[in-house]
Amino acid sequence: MKHLISLLTLACAASGVQAEELFVKGVVFPEGADSITKIELAGRVVPTPQQLAWQQRPLTAFLHFGMNTFTNREWGDGKESPELFNPKSLDTDQWVRTLKDAGFEMVILTAKHHDGFCLWPTATTSHSVASSPWRDGKGDVVADLRRSCDKYGMKLGLYLSPWDRNAQCYGSEAYNDLFVAQLTELLTNYGKVDEVWFDGACGEGPNGKKQVYDWLRFRDTMRDLQPDAVLAITGDDVRWVGNEGGRGRETEWSVTPLVPKVYAFADSVNKALDMNEMSPSLGGRDVVSRASQVFWWPAEVDVSIRPGWFYHETEQPHPMSRMARIYLESVGRNATLLLNIPPDTDGLISPADCQRLAEFHNWIQTNFQKKQLPGRINCVELREDITQGQRVEQFDVEVLAGGSWQKVAEGTTIGNRRILTFDPVDADSIRFNILSSRGEPRAEIVGTYLVKMPAAESDFKSPYPAVSATPVRKLYVADKQQPYYEIVWNKPQTLAGFVYTPAPGEAGDMIYRYDVEVSANGKKWTKVETTGEFGNIAANPIPQEVIFSAPVKARAIRLLIRETAFGETLAPSAISLTPLAPKE
Numbered sequence: 001m002k003h004l005i006s007l008l009t010l011a012c013a014a015s016g017v018q019a020e021e022l023f024v025k026g027v028v029f030p031e032g033a034d035s036i037t038k039i040e041l042a043g044r045v046v047p048t049p050q051q052l053a054w055q056q057r058p059l060t061a062f063l064h065f066g067m068n069t070f071t072n073r074e075w076g077d078g079k080e081s082p083e084l085f086n087p088k089s090l091d092t093d094q095w096v097r098t099l100k101d102a103g104f105e106m107v108i109l110t111a112k113h114h115d116g117f118c119l120w121p122t123a124t125t126s127h128s129v130a131s132s133p134w135r136d137g138k139g140d141v142v143a144d145l146r147r148s149c150d151k152y153g154m155k156l157g158l159y160l161s162p163w164d165r166n167a168q169c170y171g172s173e174a175y176n177d178l179f180v181a182q183l184t185e186l187l188t189n190y191g192k193v194d195e196v197w198f199d200g201a202c203g204e205g206p207n208g209k210k211q212v213y214d215w216l217r218f219r220d221t222m223r224d225l226q227p228d229a230v231l232a233i234t235g236d237d238v239r240w241v242g243n244e245g246g247r248g249r250e251t252e253w254s255v256t257p258l259v260p261k262v263y264a265f266a267d268s269v270n271k272a273l274d275m276n277e278m279s280p281s282l283g284g285r286d287v288v289s290r291a292s293q294v295f296w297w298p299a300e301v302d303v304s305i306r307p308g309w310f311y312h313e314t315e316q317p318h319p320m321s322r323m324a325r326i327y328l329e330s331v332g333r334n335a336t337l338l339l340n341i342p343p344d345t346d347g348l349i350s351p352a353d354c355q356r357l358a359e360f361h362n363w364i365q366t367n368f369q370k371k372q373l374p375g376r377i378n379c380v381e382l383r384e385d386i387t388q389g390q391r392v393e394q395f396d397v398e399v400l401a402g403g404s405w406q407k408v409a410e411g412t413t414i415g416n417r418r419i420l421t422f423d424p425v426d427a428d429s430i431r432f433n434i435l436s437s438r439g440e441p442r443a444e445i446v447g448t449y450l451v452k453m454p455a456a457e458s459d460f461k462s463p464y465p466a467v468s469a470t471p472v473r474k475l476y477v478a479d480k481q482q483p484y485y486e487i488v489w490n491k492p493q494t495l496a497g498f499v500y501t502p503a504p505g506e507a508g509d510m511i512y513r514y515d516v517e518v519s520a521n522g523k524k525w526t527k528v529e530t531t532g533e534f535g536n537i538a539a540n541p542i543p544q545e546v547i548f549s550a551p552v553k554a555r556a557i558r559l560l561i562r563e564t565a566f567g568e569t570l571a572p573s574a575i576s577l578t579p580l581a582p583k584e
């Protein structure tokens with residue numbers, strides 16, 4: 001099947017098509033259905049009204065703020081004193097105004113992260129703002145944010161971490177009750193909530209036990225209390241794209257056989273299909289043909305404007321070249337962008353982030369607002385009418401230039417929005433050919449642009465200078481069988497800390513828990529860090545900077561491995577370790 005749709009005849013593309021039965025949110029294939037039937041039915045799965053509204057809002061801001069902001073960590077261990085939480089000038093109006101001006105339509109706050117500290121005065125635990133010095137324990141960050149959202153016309157979403165490293169009852173049924181009670185407070189006392197985010201990370205609680213979550217009960221609580229909200233990640237409305245680096249897939253299906261965790265059969269079916277959120281193909285003919293049902297489960301790209309999710313003084317926002325790429329590879333690849341902007345220790349969005357947000361907004365406005373007709377162009381935006389399903393499987397785009405048609409772009413999926421860039425060309429006309437689809441496609445070109453990509457700039461650099469080091473040697477401590485990496489110098493060095501850069505790849509090749517020792521003579525060793533954690537390293541494998549509480553003088557340093565991100569005491573095959581000197 002080959003359709004030619006020119007820019008001028010787009011509006012007619014869908015006319016004359018017979019009404020077909022559509023399946024909201026998912027469809028179970030009839031027993032014994034063949035692949036052709038399955039593909040055809042998959043093309044008729046459509047979003048719920050809540051999912052549709054959500055997919056049509058391209059930009060949501062994430063606000064990672066809480067105990068980690070004050071301890072300078074990515075994952076807290078739940079033992080932090082509430083005394084540490086004390087933002088001097090917390091101003092949610094500044095957050096929301098900044099984000100509104102930058103084009104965001106919703107903000108999602110980490111009401112509770114894995115350390116269990118609650119940003120609202122919950123009745124469920126004393127581990128909350130009520131026990132902190134901030135506003136003499138009378139503050140409520142969620143209530144402040146609600147007021148600011150109302151003031152500026154912003155939607156509100158809430159992140160409530162199921163993993164809780166503080167709750168004593170974690171690892172028992174009582175924790176599910178506690179979680180439901182927290183959810184009930186948040187979804188009852190703070191007005192309309194449009195997205196609820198249940199993170200997928202699940203480690204041990206304070207007793208070393210893991211929790212069996214009652215996902216269905218959590219979901220039903222949310223549906224009862226906020227029926228218009230979508231449930232993200234471990235819910236069945238919004239899917240995690242599979243990485244925290246800001247990349248949607250080139251082939252990104254909103255219809256997938258991957259079963260959301262909320263269903264009891266998720267693990268067995270996903271295992272049989274050999275699929276998870278990170279799989280490269282989530283909705284192609286190959287996987288749909290093997291499945292017995294499919295879901296409308298569209299992707300959300302969550303990524304931070306900085307390397308970490310929480311504010312760290314030594315980090316800087318990504319350069320505009322990276323921000324532009326993130327936009328094209330999220331919003332431009334059939335996903336929404338959930339961009340994290342972490343408020344700082346004062347409780348404000350930092351000046352550097354405000355500036356980057358303004359530049360980001362300006363770049364989008366300047367490059368994508370004017371839907372110019374062909375002339376000089378290097379970008380095309382395509383859309384499918386997803387109210388009728390996601391159907392296009394293969395297409396290309398041609399321009400008429402110098403009297404002949406030439407192909408400038410090609411792709412597989414379109415979905416809600418697909419943006420493709422190519423070398424600039426002076427075009428008299430443009431056409432879009434659908435080469436393969438699941439039933440009658442409804443797709444169109446919505447704009448052509450001449451996009452100016454920001455000049456490439458390198459990303460984050462540590463403000464601590466590197467100490468020149470002899471190559472890392474990998475050795476084993478014989479008695480404990482605890483592998484370690486060691487660096488030795490022939491004269492003493494002053495060390496402020498180090499950076500460990502995980503090699504991209506498997507979680508088993510990344511260090512999660514570690515100790516650090518230094519030595520003046522290579523014989524006697526002193527621990528400078530015990531059971532440190534590179535929190536969230538598997539999902540977000542960025543360089544991990546560790547700064548010691550005070551600089552140390554040493555001739556050798558060791559990084560001892562307690563656990564990889566895969567939970568084993570093994571040495572990754574290769575690591576990159578850079579010792580740091582104090583700042584000048």
Ligand code: FUL
Nearest residue numbers: 074199200201309536539
């Ligand atoms: C992850 C968490 O572990 C991170 O800390 C962060 O909250 C990110 C958005 O989700 O799974």
